[in-house]
Amino acid sequence: MALFALTPPGRRAVRRLALLFDSRVEGAAEPNARGYARFIAPVFRRLYERVTADVASELAGRGDNVGGSASGDDREAGGGRALAILDVGCGPGDLAAMLSERLPEARIAGVDLSPSMVELAKRKATGGGRLSFEVGDVASLPFETGSIDLVVSTLSLHHWPDAGAGFSEIARVLRPGGIALVYDLRLVTLEADALPDVARQAGLPTSRLRHERLRGGPLASLFVRFRLDRAADEPAADVSPAARGAGHARIPAAVTPGEVA
Numbered sequence: 001m002a003l004f005a006l007t008p009p010g011r012r013a014v015r016r017l018a019l020l021f022d023s024r025v026e027g028a029a030e031p032n033a034r035g036y037a038r039f040i041a042p043v044f045r046r047l048y049e050r051v052t053a054d055v056a057s058e059l060a061g062r063g064d065n066v067g068g069s070a071s072g073d074d075r076e077a078g079g080g081r082a083l084a085i086l087d088v089g090c091g092p093g094d095l096a097a098m099l100s101e102r103l104p105e106a107r108i109a110g111v112d113l114s115p116s117m118v119e120l121a122k123r124k125a126t127g128g129g130r131l132s133f134e135v136g137d138v139a140s141l142p143f144e145t146g147s148i149d150l151v152v153s154t155l156s157l158h159h160w161p162d163a164g165a166g167f168s169e170i171a172r173v174l175r176p177g178g179i180a181l182v183y184d185l186r187l188v189t190l191e192a193d194a195l196p197d198v199a200r201q202a203g204l205p206t207s208r209l210r211h212e213r214l215r216g217g218p219l220a221s222l223f224v225r226f227r228l229d230r231a232a233d234e235p236a237a238d239v240s241p242a243a244r245g246a247g248h249a250r251i252p253a254a255v256t257p258g259e260v261a
């Protein structure tokens with residue numbers, strides 16, 4: 001039986017079972033955001049911790065201000081700005097809240113299609129727009145083109161009806177040099193060989209969108225990470241065939257005009 005699961009038909013059968021299980025669990029949870037927040041999100045706490053550590057180390061590796069050492073005044077005097085982080089499909093906001101604690105200088109926004117999830121997430125919001133939540137669709141994000149430093153997402157990608165449209169929109173809101181880290185359950189999400197098509201549908205060079213297996217033990221191996229890099233010299237308006245950003249709001253006070261270069 002275990003050997004059968006390693007063959008191509010075995011892998012397909014396991015994937016079908018996983019998709020069925022996922023639709024049952026989430027089918028039951030989705031109308032009931034409270035049920036998800038209470039019983040399912042806590043199960044994924046270790047994932048959120050891992051993602052938070054990954055995000056902090058990505059930002060530190062890029063020399064961005066992640067330690068919270070500078071005060072708002074210091075940042076202004078030094079010409080710095082708060083990092084803008086967006087959690088797409090944020091659910092009840094557990095990851096966004098953890099990121100906000102770890103990265104006190106960042107401004108974090110969560111977006112989710114479900115108003116009831118966003119209602120729950122808003123209980124974790126903090127003043128001044130440092131941690132905020134709103135309803136929104138990954139295929140039409142309520143943020144300006146080139147306004148976000150880092151997009152993160154957990155367990156949401158396999159729900160997006162059109163992954164190409166989602167990645168296109170994520171690429172649109174990323175500033176040049178920005179990155180997106182999209183984590184999902186390996187058994188139910190996009191497979192690596194589908195990625196070139198998804199990149200083409202998103203209007204991105206195929207080399208920009210990568211599929212990465214997570215290292216770090218049996219728990220990590222349940223997940224994959226999709227990584228989207230926006231080239232630093234890429235003009236924001238060219239990245240998405242559907243550049244729809246005009247008129248959208250930025251994460252509150254994350255950046256001021258002229259700072260997103």
Ligand SMILES: C[S@@+](CC[C@H](N)C(=O)[O-])C[C@H]1O[C@@H](n2cnc3c(N)ncnc32)[C@H](O)[C@@H]1O
Nearest residue numbers: 089090091112113114117137138154155156159
């Ligand atoms: C399994 S939950 C994950 C929630 C949270 N990220 C977590 O890790 O606990 C999937 C979430 O994706 C949201 N979602 C599904 N399709 C979406 C879309 N097109 N745009 C934005 N969010 C979406 C759902 O409403 C749901 O809250």
